[in-house]
Each structure stands twice: as C-alpha cells, then as structure tokens.
Amino acid sequence: MKRFGNLFLVSLLSGATTLGAYKLLIENDRPSSKLSIASENFNRNVGLGAENIDFTTAADNAIHTVVHVKNVTVYNVPNNPIMEFFYGYQGGGTQQKQVGTGSGVIISEDGYIVTNNHVVKDATELEVTLNNNKTYKAKMIGTDSKMDIALIKIESNEKLPFATFGNSDNIKVGEWVLAVGNPYNLTSTVTAGIVSAKARDLSNNGIQSFIQTDAAVNPGNSGGALVNIRGELIGINTMISSPTGSYAGYSFAVPSNITRKIVEDLMEYGNVQRGVLGVEGGELNDAASKEFGVKETQGFYINKVYKNSGAEKGGLKKGDVIVQLDNQKIKGFADLTSYINTKRPNDQIQVGILRGNEKLTLPVKLTKKELVNYEYNGFELEDLEAADKKRFRLNNGVKIKDVTNEKFMEYKNELVGSIILSIDGIKITSMEQASKILNSKSGSDKFRIEILTQNGEQVRMLL
Known part of the structure; x- marks a missing residue:
C-alpha cells in the first residue's frame, strides 16, 4: 500500500505548471478582438459537383496563412530510471534532442498562430516557417490539452496574412472543404473533400466534438487549416483514423467555434475558461430509451444534477431530456459538449427539455467548472x-x-x-x-x- x-x-x-496570464482585453464579437470573423451573409453553392466549383481562390488564401511548425524537445535520460520514477529527478543522466513537425494557422496580422497541443507539447524550442520560407522563433502563449489546441506567437516586422474564422455551427454534411498543411514536410499541400459528419466523438466520453471529413490528411497536417470554399477557417486538423498511421479515408478537425473561444481565452486570461452545465447522464438511443423509460431516442438524458451548478439553480432535474441549447438541436452528448465548449462561466443559455409529456425551455447560467468538478x-x-x-x-x-x-x-x-x-x-x-x-x-x-x-x-x- x-x-x-x-x-x-x-x-x-x-x-x-500554470500558464502565465497573458492579458489582452478582447471579447467574442467586440471590435477590439484580434481575430477576424467572417460575415454570415453568403450564398451556398448548392448542387454543384467538384468540377463546377472553383477551389483556387480559397486554396490561394489559405496556403499563405498556414505555416510549418518544428518542435525541438530536449529531455534527460536518467542514469537510474527506477529511482527517478518513484522519487523524482535525482540529477545526472544524458540529454537528448527530439524533433517533431506539424502545421499551424496564422490568425492575426501580428503573429498569433493556432496549432495542435500535441504538435508543440513539451517543446524546448519552437520554430515556424511561413509559406514564403521565412523562419521565426516562436513562443508559447497557452494550451488546452483536452481539446488539443495550442496558441503560439512569432514576432515579425511586417504584417502577416491571417485566416478569417468561419462559423463551424453552420457547416453542413456534404459541404466541400479543403485541408491545408505540411504532410511529410511537403509545404503548402491542399486536399479537397466533403464534411462527412459533425460532432464526432472518438473518445467515447462526449468531451470531444470533431468535424469529420474525407479530405486527405497525413502526419504533418496536424494543426493545419480546414477551410470552406470561401477560404474561411472552419476547423483545425488534428487527427486521422487509420490502421496504418496514414490517411485511410477519414480525418478530423476541431471546429472553428471551439478553437476561437479557446484562443480568445488564452489571449485574455492565460488559460481556458470552462463553463459547465452541471449535469451527468447519457445520450439516448433505442436501447437507452427503454432502459430509462422514455419515448425519445435522441437527446441527452439527465441522470444526475450537480449541487451548486447552473443546472440545479435553473431547475433541471433527473429524468429530463435535453433536446436543444439555444437554437442548436441536441442529438447526443457530443452535440451538447460541442455547444457548451463555446461558452464561458456565467453565460446564460436557453435549455430545451422534455419532462414527461411536457416541453420546457429553462434559462440556465453556466457554472465555473471548478465549482462542479476539476481535472488535474x-x-x-x-x-x-x-x-x-x-x-x-x-x-x-x-x-x-x-x-x-x-x-x-x-x-x-x-x-x-x-x-x-x-x-x-x-x-x-x-x-x-x-x-x-x-x-x-x-x-x-x-x-x-x-x-x-x-x-x-x-x-x-x-x-
């Protein structure tokens, strides 16, 4: 024992370790925000095949905003690994270097770059190469390991091309997208595909909510851009699903709305501000509905409401089925967490529930995560x-x-x-x-x- x-x-x-506060006063849609947000006024290309869609403008815009990221990690190989495992660093050992590569996306003209946490994790040195082959040293601003997002920054004497954030909630399954990155150290690579699915959770715990696409993504694409045909950033490519480690049909991206919220939190607070609803339960399907004794086969069934949470104060109860948050329909846990992850503590949302045969909409103020549960x-x-x-x-x-x-x-x-x-x-x-x-x-x-x-x-x- x-x-x-x-x-x-x-x-x-x-x-x-704690992230140092990096205070830049910004809010989601205030003019002072350093991030460029796309207008919602546009026309969709409905019913057009790939041969009838011009990808060149979107590709040309995107490749200038996507960078190559090199991560140099220096680590110590202990002389006595067993002693270090149980009692911590004892001194001595041999230093070794490990180099990893990936991609990133410039999101502001003064050099903020978003990438994946796993691309820059444990970095001793970070080096960024732009599409014009100029190379810069980068510094770490902050990370969110849970959503695999990191924010780094370079200093440049010139204004840099940057990506405009699109609204990932508005993308449709079947919509054309481009994946831009640096697979296998091949710079400025563009591949095309469609959105195959939304709110895809590969962890089976509902925490993650990826955009799934069949655009070819390979090692080195991590941290690169997923853009729509207008060139707007709708996701950060983060992983592939493959038995070989190379592209085998599907890839996954963190939605831009989640990415944008994380980035703004890191800029303003130095860490991610997580608001939580304060409920525990499971998503419904035919078997789960029979087990819980409810008629619905889609939605999120509440099995527990946490004390002192916004859910408790807002009147949510065990047995309620969440079917909508604001204007977003909720089919399962990934839908729920995808929307909640774009919000902060004290944000108020309208929660649509089914309680028996009654449909209700309850206003709920999200709680600070540390008041409900905490991950360390x-x-x-x-x-x-x-x-x-x-x-x-x-x-x-x-x-x-x-x-x-x-x-x-x-x-x-x-x-x-x-x-x-x-x-x-x-x-x-x-x-x-x-x-x-x-x-x-x-x-x-x-x-x-x-x-x-x-x-x-x-x-x-x-x-």
Whole structure:
C-alpha cells in the first residue's frame, strides 16, 4: 500500500505548471478582438459537383496563412530510471534532442498562430516557417490539452496574412472543404473533400466534438487549416483514423467555434475558461430509451444534477431530456459538449427539455467548472456528496472521480473513490479551493498531501 501511495502522489502532484496570464482585453464579437470573423451573409453553392466549383481562390488564401511548425524537445535520460520514477529527478543522466513537425494557422496580422497541443507539447524550442520560407522563433502563449489546441506567437516586422474564422455551427454534411498543411514536410499541400459528419466523438466520453471529413490528411497536417470554399477557417486538423498511421479515408478537425473561444481565452486570461452545465447522464438511443423509460431516442438524458451548478439553480432535474441549447438541436452528448465548449462561466443559455409529456425551455447560467468538478494531471476530482461524508465520516475533502492518466490505469480501481483531505496542512473543503491551491503550485515547489483511500488508510507524503 505504501508503494501504491507513493506512486500515486508523485505523479498527481509533481510537475504542476500554470500558464502565465497573458492579458489582452478582447471579447467574442467586440471590435477590439484580434481575430477576424467572417460575415454570415453568403450564398451556398448548392448542387454543384467538384468540377463546377472553383477551389483556387480559397486554396490561394489559405496556403499563405498556414505555416510549418518544428518542435525541438530536449529531455534527460536518467542514469537510474527506477529511482527517478518513484522519487523524482535525482540529477545526472544524458540529454537528448527530439524533433517533431506539424502545421499551424496564422490568425492575426501580428503573429498569433493556432496549432495542435500535441504538435508543440513539451517543446524546448519552437520554430515556424511561413509559406514564403521565412523562419521565426516562436513562443508559447497557452494550451488546452483536452481539446488539443495550442496558441503560439512569432514576432515579425511586417504584417502577416491571417485566416478569417468561419462559423463551424453552420457547416453542413456534404459541404466541400479543403485541408491545408505540411504532410511529410511537403509545404503548402491542399486536399479537397466533403464534411462527412459533425460532432464526432472518438473518445467515447462526449468531451470531444470533431468535424469529420474525407479530405486527405497525413502526419504533418496536424494543426493545419480546414477551410470552406470561401477560404474561411472552419476547423483545425488534428487527427486521422487509420490502421496504418496514414490517411485511410477519414480525418478530423476541431471546429472553428471551439478553437476561437479557446484562443480568445488564452489571449485574455492565460488559460481556458470552462463553463459547465452541471449535469451527468447519457445520450439516448433505442436501447437507452427503454432502459430509462422514455419515448425519445435522441437527446441527452439527465441522470444526475450537480449541487451548486447552473443546472440545479435553473431547475433541471433527473429524468429530463435535453433536446436543444439555444437554437442548436441536441442529438447526443457530443452535440451538447460541442455547444457548451463555446461558452464561458456565467453565460446564460436557453435549455430545451422534455419532462414527461411536457416541453420546457429553462434559462440556465453556466457554472465555473471548478465549482462542479476539476481535472488535474489526468485525475478528475469532485466535491463530496452526503453519502461520501456518511461513509467516510468526513466533513471535508474532495473525491477522485476518475483517472485518465495512462501511467495509473492499473491502479484506477483503487484510486477512484479515494479522498484528498488536505494540501500543505490546509483542509480541503471544496472543489474551488482545491483547484486554486493546485493551480498555484509549480514543479519546484514542495508540499504535503494527505489522502484517505477507500479502505480507510491515510497516506501522507512530502513532495
């Protein structure tokens, strides 16, 4: 049990970093925004085949905004990897370099570039090459690992060409799109396809919401642009689905509306402002509808409403079926999270629900995520419920709700349900308090943690 406690705590609490605040006062649609937003007034090319559509203007505009990103990572190979795994860095070892490449999209004339988090992850150096072959050093502004988006910046003495954000909510399945990037280090590569599906979740947890397309995307395209035939940015290419690692029919992009919100948050706050509805449940299909005893086969069934959440305050209840958020129809969890991910805490949305035979629309103000649950280094935490307090005879602490960190999957059954009691001797009374303390820590800080495991054993450790 001691080995288990040490292993858990070292990983959970070491290496914590916080993004430095980068304060630029912008809002979604205010004139002060650094991002260019496309007008909604346009005509669709309905019923036209590829031979009747001119892709050249869109392609020419896009290739000048897409860049090549090189990530140089310097890492230390320890002399004693076992000792380092259990007790942290011991000194010594050999330094090695690893180089990765990908793509990015210029989104402002002064050099802000959006790319994938996995393209720039752990970068010691970042180098960006424009379509005109000019090369710049780049600095990291911020990342969102959950949605695989990162924001970097270069300094240039000239105004740069930049992409205009389109409205990804308005794209239609079957609409023509272009994927622009640098696959296999081949610069300025353009491929065409159609939107194959929307709100596609490959994680099976409803967190992600990708645009699926059959435009050819290969390694190196990550972080590049998915644009419509007007050249507007509607997505950031992020991954492919393939048994070989190369293109095999489908690729996926983070929708531009989600990307834009993340970028603006990173610019203004230095981190992503996540608003949550505060419900738990599942999407409906024929089998689920029979299990829950409802007639609908589409929508999101609410199985739990979190305390102190906007959902609770707005009147949502267990058994309600969410079928609409504002003007967006909700067919499942990916639809719901796709829309919520474009919002911030305290934004108010109109939630359309079915409650028995009654259709209702309830105004709900989104809650700050830390008030409901919090994710830290692959561990999802939540406030204690009355049943937890009774079982453990506690009045304080936060519970480990889930573990997604791959290093600790074999301990998941033991970890889930354990309680974090204190950090640095400070009793943890709420999710918001725990998140503030953890976010204030850096990798060099030493702090003390107390854990209560499911079998009632307390584990303490100085890190």
